[in-house]
Amino acid sequence: MNHLVVLPVVLPLLAAAVLLVTQRADLAFTRGLSLCSSGALLLIGLGLLQLTGDGPPLVYYVGDWPAPYGIVLVADRLSALMVTLTALLAFLGLLYATAGEDTAGAYFHPLYQFQLAGLGGAFLTGDLFNLFVFFEILLIASYCLLLHGGGSLRARAGLHFVVLNLAGSALFLFALGTIYASLGTLNMADLALKSAEATPEQRFAVRAGVMLLLAVFGLKAALLPLGFWLPDAYAAACAPVAALFAVMTKVGIYAIMRVHVLVFGGEGGIANPMTARWLLPLALGTVVIGTIGMLASRELRRTMAYLVVVSVGTALCSLSLLTREALAATTFYLVHSTLVGGGLFLLADLVARQRGEAADALDRAQAVAQPLLLGALFFVGVVAAAGLPPFSGFLAKLFILRAALPAPSTAWVWAVLLVTSLFVVIALSRGASAIFWRTEGTTSSGPPVPPVQLVATIGLLASAGLITAFAGPLSELADSVSGELLDVETYARQVLGNATVAPTASGFEGVR
Amino acid sequence: MELLFAVSVGFLVGSGVYLLLRARSFALVLGLTLISYGVNLFLFASGRLVSDRAPLLTAGVLEYPDPLPQALVLTAIVIGFGMTAFLIVLALRVYADTGTDHVDGEDPP
Numbered sequence: 001m002n003h004l005v006v007l008p009v010v011l012p013l014l015a016a017a018v019l020l021v022t023q024r025a026d027l028a029f030t031r032g033l034s035l036c037s038s039g040a041l042l043l044i045g046l047g048l049l050q051l052t053g054d055g056p057p058l059v060y061y062v063g064d065w066p067a068p069y070g071i072v073l074v075a076d077r078l079s080a081l082m083v084t085l086t087a088l089l090a091f092l093g094l095l096y097a098t099a100g101e102d103t104a105g106a107y108f109h110p111l112y113q114f115q116l117a118g119l120g121g122a123f124l125t126g127d128l129f130n131l132f133v134f135f136e137i138l139l140i141a142s143y144c145l146l147l148h149g150g151g152s153l154r155a156r157a158g159l160h161f162v163v164l165n166l167a168g169s170a171l172f173l174f175a176l177g178t179i180y181a182s183l184g185t186l187n188m189a190d191l192a193l194k195s196a197e198a199t200p201e202q203r204f205a206v207r208a209g210v211m212l213l214l215a216v217f218g219l220k221a222a223l224l225p226l227g228f229w230l231p232d233a234y235a236a237a238c239a240p241v242a243a244l245f246a247v248m249t250k251v252g253i254y255a256i257m258r259v260h261v262l263v264f265g266g267e268g269g270i271a272n273p274m275t276a277r278w279l280l281p282l283a284l285g286t287v288v289i290g291t292i293g294m295l296a297s298r299e300l301r302r303t304m305a306y307l308v309v310v311s312v313g314t315a316l317c318s319l320s321l322l323t324r325e326a327l328a329a330t331t332f333y334l335v336h337s338t339l340v341g342g343g344l345f346l347l348a349d350l351v352a353r354q355r356g357e358a359a360d361a362l363d364r365a366q367a368v369a370q371p372l373l374l375g376a377l378f379f380v381g382v383v384a385a386a387g388l389p390p391f392s393g394f395l396a397k398l399f400i401l402r403a404a405l406p407a408p409s410t411a412w413v414w415a416v417l418l419v420t421s422l423f424v425v426i427a428l429s430r431g432a433s434a435i436f437w438r439t440e441g442t443t444s445s446g447p448p449v450p451p452v453q454l455v456a457t458i459g460l461l462a463s464a465g466l467i468t469a470f471a472g473p474l475s476e477l478a479d480s481v482s483g484e485l486l487d488v489e490t491y492a493r494q495v496l497g498n499a500t501v502a503p504t505a506s507g508f509e510g511v512r
Numbered sequence: 513m514e515l516l517f518a519v520s521v522g523f524l525v526g527s528g529v530y531l532l533l534r535a536r537s538f539a540l541v542l543g544l545t546l547i548s549y550g551v552n553l554f555l556f557a558s559g560r561l562v563s564d565r566a567p568l569l570t571a572g573v574l575e576y577p578d579p580l581p582q583a584l585v586l587t588a589i590v591i592g593f594g595m596t597a598f599l600i601v602l603a604l605r606v607y608a609d610t611g612t613d614h615v616d617g618e619d620p621p
Contacts, residue, residue: 136591143602156610156615159602163544163599163615166544170551173554176558177555180558181558
């Protein structure tokens with residue numbers, strides 16, 4: 001057992017606990033500890049990527065209880081990649097917050113670490129019920145983070161966000177109950193094996209549970225009929241939180257990849273024909289709605305929030321094709337859209353700070369104090385997000401379009417993705433011209449961008465260039481991720497095969 | 513027993529959904545609480561409804577109820593409790609900020 005696997009959960013939890021106890025310590029200590037923890041998380045993520053890169057998934061039996069009875073954490077390439085991605089985003093977001101945003105309310109740093117613990121756990125767990133528990137951990141931290149800084153706008157958006165997610169949690173539990181009642185297990189590897197030999201009646205019930213799960217994950221990911229909470233919430237959150245939230249929708253996409261592709265997917269899998277049939281039209285609809293929202297937005301942050309909706313739709317549209325190539329394209333797109341999306345939220349905040357009372361409204365107002373710097377960053381972000389060459393968005397979208405070629409729905413995917421790309425460019429360039437060119441002639445006297453915030457924003461937006469530069473290794477990684485996702489036998493053997501089952505724990509023998 | 517149980521779960525969740533759709537914060541809290549009761553009963557039943565079984569695992573006794581759903585329900589209760597507490601505080605805050613208990617922050621015309 002490699003203890004590195006459990007660290008992405010334990011380390012932020014420990015850091016959060018220490019931060020709570022030392023609430024009254026001076027700010028430098030709090031910020032230092034928080035940054036150290038996120039930095040260490042990044043190193044752990046890279047270590048996990050290294051370890052899983054050329055081997056089977058790493059399995060961690062918590063408390064050494066044998067699977068499928070105890071709790072397992074499983075680090076495969078997808079988990080390792082998501083942990084690394086989250087840590088990178090979190091570190092830069094935190095760096096941005098240390099310029100002063102973190103003192104706008106109490107408990108920012110402990111909550112941030114709790115959120116990271118929840119995210120790490122959700123990416124690593126090998127058990128459906130634990131997925132629920134980690135979802136709740138990351139959600140309750142995100143409720144509080146969303147409210148960070150106060151204000152009635154945030155409180156109202158927060159109430160919607162909380163109530164919707166509580167209803168989602170109830171659905172999640174109904175789904176778990178249905179699946180457990182039919183198959184008698186919630187361990188993902190065990191579920192994969194048991195669902196393969198389920199009777200038709202069992203399959204019927206399990207399929208209902210699996211489709212309920214699709215609704216739950218769709219709610220988290222902001223899939224079409226369930227995604228209208230997102231723009232309000234993301235536009236209201238303070239910038240470093242909004243940047244971290246760029247990975248929250250990806251948790252939903254990750255969960256669909258894990259549950260609907262790995263566990264219940266595959267040839268003749270319970271989720272197989274249904275997932276694709278529902279997901280593709282809904283995902284395309286999400287892209288269209290997101291684009292319309294971008295065009296209709298009158299504030300920059302809201303535009304960026306709708307951009308997240310578009311990216312969710314694009315990723316799920318690629319995911320719904322369910323081929324190895326399409327899953328690799330989805331993975332590649334996830335990395336690109338998370339980093340660039342997070343960067344754009346930070347940038348929108350930098351712009352808003354230099355425009356006086358107009359903030360991020362797309363109206364005629366005073367010019368920003370540093371038009372060249374912010375304008376150049378905005379240009380890079382827009383080109384990357386819209387999918388124009390030479391930055392990462394272009395490659396990501398190209399991979400998705402190529403993966404869609406053999407599919408029967410090629411025409412739909414190509415038409416929707418290409419036409420909406422055009423409108424995304426229009427919406428973003430309209431925003432840019434409103435902010436940088438259509439000005440009142442007076443220049444803001446606001447302070448220049450603090451260096452740490454600049455470093456954080458550039459760090460995230462630079463990923464657009466770096467992903468292009470290292471597209472080869474990254475797409476190889478994405479390909480090996482999707483290979484692993486389609487190989488449930490290795491996953492199940494790795495989780496269950498290594499277990500040293502104690503003779504007394506031979507499973508439930510009571511009357512069911 | 514199954515019918516009674518199923519009807520109770522359905523009734524709890526149905527009332528909860530109705531209250532949820534009222535879009536007033538107090539009704540919302542009650543509605544989510546009722547839904548979580550329904551969910552907990554449902555989870556509990558996923559280990560099958562049996563009676564007169566040995567509660568503890570003892571040598572020689574083969575008929576005992578499935579312990580796992582009970583553990584799941586316990587976890588779900590704790591999480592639901594925390595979430596409800598948070599929701600109440602948030603709802604009070606929104607009420608104080610906006611002066612109305614409607615979830616959109618303004619009374620519908």
